[in-house]
Amino acid sequence: MKESLYRGADFVALISDRKFAAADTLATSYALKCAINKIGDFDLILCGRQAIDGDTAQVGPQTAEKLGINQITCVSAIEKLDAGKKEIQARRSIEGGYEIVKSKMPVLLTITDEGFYPRPPSAIRVLTYKNASVQLSEAYDSSYLNADTGIKTENFIAQWDINAIGANPDQCGLSGSPTKVKKIESVVLKSSEIKMMENTDEGIANMVHELIADHTIG
Numbered sequence: 001m002k003e004s005l006y007r008g009a010d011f012v013a014l015i016s017d018r019k020f021a022a023a024d025t026l027a028t029s030y031a032l033k034c035a036i037n038k039i040g041d042f043d044l045i046l047c048g049r050q051a052i053d054g055d056t057a058q059v060g061p062q063t064a065e066k067l068g069i070n071q072i073t074c075v076s077a078i079e080k081l082d083a084g085k086k087e088i089q090a091r092r093s094i095e096g097g098y099e100i101v102k103s104k105m106p107v108l109l110t111i112t113d114e115g116f117y118p119r120p121p122s123a124i125r126v127l128t129y130k131n132a133s134v135q136l137s138e139a140y141d142s143s144y145l146n147a148d149t150g151i152k153t154e155n156f157i158a159q160w161d162i163n164a165i166g167a168n169p170d171q172c173g174l175s176g177s178p179t180k181v182k183k184i185e186s187v188v189l190k191s192s193e194i195k196m197m198e199n200t201d202e203g204i205a206n207m208v209h210e211l212i213a214d215h216t217i218g
Contacts, residue, residue: 001157005129006121014134017161019172024179025054027172029062034165036067038140043086045108049074057110064108072101076114132157138164 050057064071
């Protein structure tokens with residue numbers, strides 16, 4: 001979050017509370033929806049494509065659904081952005097290529113790691129925010145910004161808990177998650193039989209037929 005401040009963000013908030021623990025994608029997207037509603041008017045929401053743990057790629061689309069706005073997933077490039085008309089054109093990656101999608105704003109995009117590079121950090125902002133600490137706060141307004149520099153006068157990162165975002169505890173964390181983990185099993189893959197094949201057309205054809213026969217491919 002400091003990196004975001006270094007590169008020009010006016011405000012960052014850490015959404016954190018023990019009551020968010022054990023949330024599945026539905027409970028997570030609900031908490032994000034509440035936090036976004038706290039901010040107020042918006043044109044563009046940027047999310048990662050998917051997390052590295054559950055790997056479901058559901059939170060972004062579910063958040064858009066809860067907010068009642070358009071979504072474009074797997075975006076590899078923003079082709080055009082017309083703030084006046086509130087229109088956006090994005091390139092999204094699909095199997096075997098890409099497609100160009102247009103949407104009215106507000107819209108939520110899930111972003112891939114293709115071709116996006118952040119602006120360099122500002123030296124002034126690095127010096128200003130390098131010691132910023134996280135503090136529990138419910139504030140979100142423009143009063144903390146210096147009119148000349150646009151930099152916060154209060155050097156802290158806001159932490160929004162469940163009360164700060166006005167979320168219903170019954171829809172957060174474990175109680176708000178219909179997905180339950182019943183059992184976790186550690187699976188260790190071990191090599192067994194090794195079969196050599198000839199590097200010929202006939203050898204490759206025989207291998208493909210064997211894989212089809214045992215339903216490895218089909």
